[in-house]
Amino acid sequence: MVISNRVLYFRIMLKKWGIIFFLLTIISEGYSSGDSLETQPFSIIERTHYGFIVPHRDGLSNLVTNHTKIIEICLDKKTFGARQWEKDYANPSYGISVLFLDMGNPQHLGYGYGILPYINYPIFTKEKTQFNIRVGFGAIYATTPFRQGENKNIIYGSNINALISFTGEAKFQVNDKLNIHPGIAFTHFSNGAYNLPNLGLNNASINLGLSYRINHFCTEFIPDTFSTFKPYLEINASGGVGSRKIEPGGSRFYLGAGNIELAGRISTMSQFSIGIDEFYNTSVKPRMENQLGTTLSNSAIFQTGVVVAYCLKMNRLQIGVAWGTYVHTETIVDKRFYHKLTNRYYITDKVFAKLVLKTHFARADYFEFGLGFKLWKSR
Numbered sequence: 001m002v003i004s005n006r007v008l009y010f011r012i013m014l015k016k017w018g019i020i021f022f023l024l025t026i027i028s029e030g031y032s033s034g035d036s037l038e039t040q041p042f043s044i045i046e047r048t049h050y051g052f053i054v055p056h057r058d059g060l061s062n063l064v065t066n067h068t069k070i071i072e073i074c075l076d077k078k079t080f081g082a083r084q085w086e087k088d089y090a091n092p093s094y095g096i097s098v099l100f101l102d103m104g105n106p107q108h109l110g111y112g113y114g115i116l117p118y119i120n121y122p123i124f125t126k127e128k129t130q131f132n133i134r135v136g137f138g139a140i141y142a143t144t145p146f147r148q149g150e151n152k153n154i155i156y157g158s159n160i161n162a163l164i165s166f167t168g169e170a171k172f173q174v175n176d177k178l179n180i181h182p183g184i185a186f187t188h189f190s191n192g193a194y195n196l197p198n199l200g201l202n203n204a205s206i207n208l209g210l211s212y213r214i215n216h217f218c219t220e221f222i223p224d225t226f227s228t229f230k231p232y233l234e235i236n237a238s239g240g241v242g243s244r245k246i247e248p249g250g251s252r253f254y255l256g257a258g259n260i261e262l263a264g265r266i267s268t269m270s271q272f273s274i275g276i277d278e279f280y281n282t283s284v285k286p287r288m289e290n291q292l293g294t295t296l297s298n299s300a301i302f303q304t305g306v307v308v309a310y311c312l313k314m315n316r317l318q319i320g321v322a323w324g325t326y327v328h329t330e331t332i333v334d335k336r337f338y339h340k341l342t343n344r345y346y347i348t349d350k351v352f353a354k355l356v357l358k359t360h361f362a363r364a365d366y367f368e369f370g371l372g373f374k375l376w377k378s379r
Contacts, residue, residue: 043093043213045074049185051205053104056362059154060199066104068203070187073098076120076211085315088269094119097136099163103201108151110144112189114163119314128173135319136165137343140189146197146248157195157248162357162367164188164341169209181209192357192367193244200364229268233378236261236273238354240370246283253283257356257368261309269312277305277324281366288331296330304328305338318344318352334360350374 049070055061076095079086086092094117101112118136125131140163146153169183185207190200239258246253261275285300306327311320322340326332341357356368 041078041080041213041215043074043076043078043179043211045072045076045095045097045181045209045211047072047074047097047181047207047209049205049207051185051203054202054204056202057199063105063108063152063155068104068205069102070203070205070207071100072116072207072209074118074211083315084268085313088267089119089314090122090125092119092121092132097138099140101140101203106144108144108153109155110142110153112140112142114138114140114189116163116165118165130171132167132169132171134165134167134169136163136167138163138165142189145195148249154197155199155201156189156191157197158191161189161191167207169207171211177213179211179213181207181211183207183209190364192242192364194367196245196248196250198364200362230379231264231266234263234265234374235376236263236372236374238352238370238372240354240356240368242366242368244283244366246287253281253286255282255366255368256280257358257370259307259372261307263311265313269314271311271313271318271320273309273311275307275309277307279303279305284331284333288333291333292331300330302328307340309340309342311342311344316346318342318346320344334363334365337361338365344372 049068049072051068051070053060053064053068055064074095074097076093078093079091081087081091097116097118099112099114099116101114103109103111116136116138118134120132120134123131123133140161141159142156142161144151144153145159146157165185165187167183167185169181172180174180183206185205187203187205188200190198192198237258237260239256241254241256243252243254245251257280258278259275261273263271263273265271280301281303282301284303285296285298288300289296303326305324307322307324309320309322311318320342322342324338324340325336326338337360339359339361341359343355344352346352350373352372354368354370354372356370358365358368
């Protein structure tokens with residue numbers, strides 16, 4: 001059944017204002033439980049994106065038939081330096097966003113519904129003007145993943161995908177409650193080869209937002225504040241597991257990974273590290289056998305890499321990027337170099353949970369979930 005643009009637009013608007021009502025209801029319930037408006041510096045932000053899918057692989061251009069549209073509703077909380085990490089990052093805001101995505105090709109790509117926790121970093125502040133960088137990592141439900149014989153969607157092969165978003169915005173204060181947010185954004189989602197095909201979707205967009213602050217907690221803009229810090233070294237060890245497929249509808253292959261690192265904390269925000277990765281990847285052997293047309297030994301599933309990384313720390317959360325190279329591998333099934341996007345959450349001072357996306361340049365290898373431990377600290 002074909003849905004007219006007018007009916008579809010009505011449904012989108014109905015969902016958008018329903019979400020606003022839902023968020024306002026939650027906030028009202030929170031205040032009625034004893035927290036006053038003076039202790040809850042929240043804003044509601046509505047943001048609309050207009051953009052296009054970037055065809056980064058062969059065969060994607062045929063799927064790009066129209067512009068993409070994204071509607072976002074955000075519940076945003078401003079920080080004012082109550083904790084050390086807030087001072088380190090010049091009092092950012094953070095929150096959660098609910099998104100509706102129109103991929104511009106309903107037949108083959110469908111629509112998406114996402115949830116995106118984010119943090120918004122101030123880069124420049126002057127009087128009633130502010131420039132921010134927003135980073136978000138969440139999940140998206142895609143309505144039309146690849147189905148053999150049903151559609152031509154070679155971008156994503158599963159309903160559930162990881163969602164990554166980067167937004168640069170200007171923020172102009174209209175009055176004590178209203179702000180306007182023009183910006184540009186880059187959005188990516190994929191499933192990390194959990195299901196194939198998985199070329200991943202990259203979307204570039206311009207956007208315009210309007211925020212409404214629902215309290216009078218503090219002045220809108222706070223000067224940057226920084227603290228003194230004494231550098232130190234630490235040794236961390238971690239391990240994780242994951243899985244992936246190597247062909248659409250094919251068997252699932254399981255993997256494990258271990259890492260030990262020497263890390264140097266150079267400030268309350270920044271950490272550099274060098275380490276060793278050990279990979280147990282059962283998908284490497286069949287992929288290379290298919291390419292070479294020969295049988296490999298079982299030891300082909302083991303790979304060793306040397307990796308350097310940079311991380312940003314925000315309270316118990318640590319976000320990082322890593323660059324590695326294989327120093328021991330029987331086969332080069334992907335590339336000699338690999339990369340990792342890492343998220344760590346410290347459950348205690350010495351124990352952390354981690355989520356890692358391993359890639360070879362722009363091609364996802366797998367998602368890894370695991371635990372780690374701080375083995376030693378110099379002070």
